[in-house]
Amino acid sequence: MKTETKKNFPIRLYIVGLLAVFCVILFAAVSLYQNVFLKDIYRRGKITGIERTADSLADVAESTTLDASFNAETIREKLDSDTFEADSCALMLNLDLGLGVEAGTSRRECVIRELTPFSVKVLHDEAEKDGGKTMLFANGEEKLDISNLHKEADKADTMQCVVLVKNTKDASGNEITILMSTILRPLGIVENALRSQLWIVFAIVLVMIFVLSYALNRIIARPIAGINEQAAHLAKGNYAEDFDEKNGYREVTELAKTLNRTAKELGKADKVRNELIANVSHDLRTPLTMIEGYAEIMRDIPGENTPENIQTIIDETKRLDSMVNGLLDLSKLQGGMIPMEIKEHNLTEFLRDVADHYQKMVEKDGFTVRLEAENDITALYDEKRIEQVLYNLLNNAVNYSDKEKEIILRQSRRDEKTVRVEVIDHGIGVREEDLPYIWDRYYRVDKEHKRSVRGSGLGLSIVRSVLENHAAQYGVSSTYGKGSDFWFELAVK
Numbered sequence: 001m002k003t004e005t006k007k008n009f010p011i012r013l014y015i016v017g018l019l020a021v022f023c024v025i026l027f028a029a030v031s032l033y034q035n036v037f038l039k040d041i042y043r044r045g046k047i048t049g050i051e052r053t054a055d056s057l058a059d060v061a062e063s064t065t066l067d068a069s070f071n072a073e074t075i076r077e078k079l080d081s082d083t084f085e086a087d088s089c090a091l092m093l094n095l096d097l098g099l100g101v102e103a104g105t106s107r108r109e110c111v112i113r114e115l116t117p118f119s120v121k122v123l124h125d126e127a128e129k130d131g132g133k134t135m136l137f138a139n140g141e142e143k144l145d146i147s148n149l150h151k152e153a154d155k156a157d158t159m160q161c162v163v164l165v166k167n168t169k170d171a172s173g174n175e176i177t178i179l180m181s182t183i184l185r186p187l188g189i190v191e192n193a194l195r196s197q198l199w200i201v202f203a204i205v206l207v208m209i210f211v212l213s214y215a216l217n218r219i220i221a222r223p224i225a226g227i228n229e230q231a232a233h234l235a236k237g238n239y240a241e242d243f244d245e246k247n248g249y250r251e252v253t254e255l256a257k258t259l260n261r262t263a264k265e266l267g268k269a270d271k272v273r274n275e276l277i278a279n280v281s282h283d284l285r286t287p288l289t290m291i292e293g294y295a296e297i298m299r300d301i302p303g304e305n306t307p308e309n310i311q312t313i314i315d316e317t318k319r320l321d322s323m324v325n326g327l328l329d330l331s332k333l334q335g336g337m338i339p340m341e342i343k344e345h346n347l348t349e350f351l352r353d354v355a356d357h358y359q360k361m362v363e364k365d366g367f368t369v370r371l372e373a374e375n376d377i378t379a380l381y382d383e384k385r386i387e388q389v390l391y392n393l394l395n396n397a398v399n400y401s402d403k404e405k406e407i408i409l410r411q412s413r414r415d416e417k418t419v420r421v422e423v424i425d426h427g428i429g430v431r432e433e434d435l436p437y438i439w440d441r442y443y444r445v446d447k448e449h450k451r452s453v454r455g456s457g458l459g460l461s462i463v464r465s466v467l468e469n470h471a472a473q474y475g476v477s478s479t480y481g482k483g484s485d486f487w488f489e490l491a492v493k
Helices: 011-062 072-080 117-129 188-235 250-300 307-334 347-365 383-399 432-437 459-469
Strands: 088-094 099-104 133-139 160-169 175-184 343-346 368-372 378-381 406-413 418-424 474-479 483-492
Touching: 011 088, 011 160, 011 175, 011 188, 117 133, 117 160, 117 175, 188 250, 250 307, 343 347, 347 368, 347 378, 347 383, 347 406, 347 418, 378 383, 383 406, 383 418, 383 459, 383 483, 459 474, 459 483
Parallel strands: 368 406
Antiparallel strands: 088 099, 088 175, 133 160, 160 175, 343 378, 378 483, 406 418, 418 483, 474 483
16 A cells, blocks of 8 residues: 655745745735725724713713803813814704804814704704614715704715714703714725725745745754754764754754754664673673583593583573563563563561572572561562562672671661661672662673672663562762662551
8 A cells, every 4th residue: 555655844834834824824914904804994983982972962061060150161172182083073052042162173074063953952862762862874975964964874885974962961960962963974995995905914924934934944943953963973873962952042942952962862772782782792792602611521532421510501591581581671660561560468477588588599608698677567569579679689799799608688667658678788889979870771881890790780771670560769879999888668557
């Protein structure tokens, strides 16, 4: 079956494409605004303006007495001090006394001055029917009269007059009628001007987008492309590659720092791998050489087919088996392929059995294993795997002990929830700078140590994997030349 591969584009094309899409969306939004929404927004703005002004004038009327003794200039100044929309004017009338005050920015063109007293009275009554306020429309080119005022606005793009009528009372309780008017002008000329300007703005934005694309490509795309090229060298095993950490912005700088750390760690891992291969080869070669040598002796020399020589071959075979099993166990533990059967066990009794059994194994070499435990404690752990941990730690203690051949296996209660198990020796110890690495596979803390060290070289790595699968705390404290204390903690039931 043929699999289609999704084509990837350079980041510079994505940047140009995104900016171009942004330009198109911006142009479409402005065009939509001008061609669809501009008229409605203009009309709504003008109408809302006179409504807001009428409310302001009603406040003025309610604080003023409009009668025969009123000061027209004072009230007119007060009215003119309010904010009026362009092409707007206002009349504040006391119909009973026939008094009124006119205000606005275009008094000569104030169409409501053309209304007769009878028309004003009709408008007052119409406003009363509508709850004290009504709005009417008329063709702006006709002479304003009650006959050509209607409540439905003409949607055509022609000049229209808007008349707002609002009834209120002054400070003395007199009935006051406020008339507001404004002109809705056709926007055809304005739209044409805006449309021509839109193309100019679009051209300017397009040029800016190309300039911005070029700048972003230099700032973003080029550093990433350079890092990608260096990363390709890193993939080929060139761990000495140095990524530039001064690219000018944070994300690429952090990426370069991360890749530099990655290259450093990969270099360390490659070095460890090479050492691992060398150590495994050496450790496997020794028992294989022994097996081959004794087998050749037994084949070529009569009488050498002795139980001792056969036992040597068996021992070396077991040693090989132990190394291979150690590698397999470590691989399975790190891969999570060995399930942990964590149950309740008497930890103290378990430690006593391990100490007694291990004592019998090492007493011929002069070692003693001493258990220190005050009370029996029940803990949660996988018995088989913790036994593996203890044997590895005891083997490590024996291998690196010097003159004093006492190994201490100690159990101590930390708190109500945890118990600590320690394996303490009085051997050569570990230098402080080596402590962070002792859990690595085949890491030698004392490469010049002359004592014959048996084992797979994977013991502490297996210990770490088992304890991490138990979610257990573990560690080591050591003084070089005086000994080491390896410990781990288990949950108490």
